[in-house]
Amino acid sequence: MKMNLEWLLSPFDKQEFLDFYLEQQPLVISRNNPHYFEKLLTLYDLNELMSHAENLGRLDVVLVNAGKKYQLSDYAKVETVGNVHIKSSLNISKALQLLIQDKATIVINQAINEWLPLRTLAANYAQELNTIPGANIFIAPPNAECFGAHFDEHDLFILQIYGSKHWRIYENPIFLPLEPQNERNFDFSGLKLLYEIDLQQGDILYLPRGFVHDVTTTDRASVHISFGGQHLTWASIVKSFVTKLAKNNRLLRQGMIKDVYDGQTYDQMVLELLKKELELNFNTPFIESIAPKFSFRSSEVSYF
Numbered sequence: 001m002k003m004n005l006e007w008l009l010s011p012f013d014k015q016e017f018l019d020f021y022l023e024q025q026p027l028v029i030s031r032n033n034p035h036y037f038e039k040l041l042t043l044y045d046l047n048e049l050m051s052h053a054e055n056l057g058r059l060d061v062v063l064v065n066a067g068k069k070y071q072l073s074d075y076a077k078v079e080t081v082g083n084v085h086i087k088s089s090l091n092i093s094k095a096l097q098l099l100i101q102d103k104a105t106i107v108i109n110q111a112i113n114e115w116l117p118l119r120t121l122a123a124n125y126a127q128e129l130n131t132i133p134g135a136n137i138f139i140a141p142p143n144a145e146c147f148g149a150h151f152d153e154h155d156l157f158i159l160q161i162y163g164s165k166h167w168r169i170y171e172n173p174i175f176l177p178l179e180p181q182n183e184r185n186f187d188f189s190g191l192k193l194l195y196e197i198d199l200q201q202g203d204i205l206y207l208p209r210g211f212v213h214d215v216t217t218t219d220r221a222s223v224h225i226s227f228g229g230q231h232l233t234w235a236s237i238v239k240s241f242v243t244k245l246a247k248n249n250r251l252l253r254q255g256m257i258k259d260v261y262d263g264q265t266y267d268q269m270v271l272e273l274l275k276k277e278l279e280l281n282f283n284t285p286f287i288e289s290i291a292p293k294f295s296f297r298s299s300e301v302s303y304f
């Protein structure tokens, strides 16, 4: 089967997913098939991938731990050019030491760029759902917590590649949040716990953006891929429309300067302009002209 959304969800019905789950509610698919993701990534593949980490190049590896903050120099060689610090290589033995002794999680960011099967899945998925795709790989020891409770502003598929992870999923304080709505000091106390699950090897969890979660490994180590994409939202389409409009309209390009701005006059002029242009030109051809810009390019991977 081609690696795409249908493959991610199988044997769950894709149409049922689109109708009742996408951007609506979490979904767990327990397959009872630990081999399901083998054509995407195995532990042998991961070993191969990590062997590139000693000379990092494009491979972006970080260590995270809910209870501790690390400096790059704790696990990587850092070179200084001018006053910019560049992480040039990973100290694998130091990283493994922190993983074992400190319960740190190793995260490979931007894995799409580095692993062809992931890249293939991402390209197919991006086309199907009009998203900018991204994938990070998490390698965690037993009884570890990578991040504290939080929500993400992009939809996620969690692909359990090895071992298991314990997920607590709470209600969403904001429905489908955009990035600026994601405050790390958000007060999550009092949120209702919706699901508590152990994701096993071969299982998948779909988590719409906004649902709060905290995650720990069980008494087993875990490897999972956090895969997903940033959707082309209606807000971003409207933003593109106004940006395009501004190219031919000096009123919209003018600075909002306090001492020049005389309140209602400008408000009314902008309002009238937007009303007129939206009615005339915000239509299907315009929307379709925006959508292809979201087709996947390698430089546009996201961090999760």
Ligand SMILES: [Fe+2]
Residues within 6 Å of the ligand: 150, 151, 152, 213
């Ligand atoms: Fe998350």
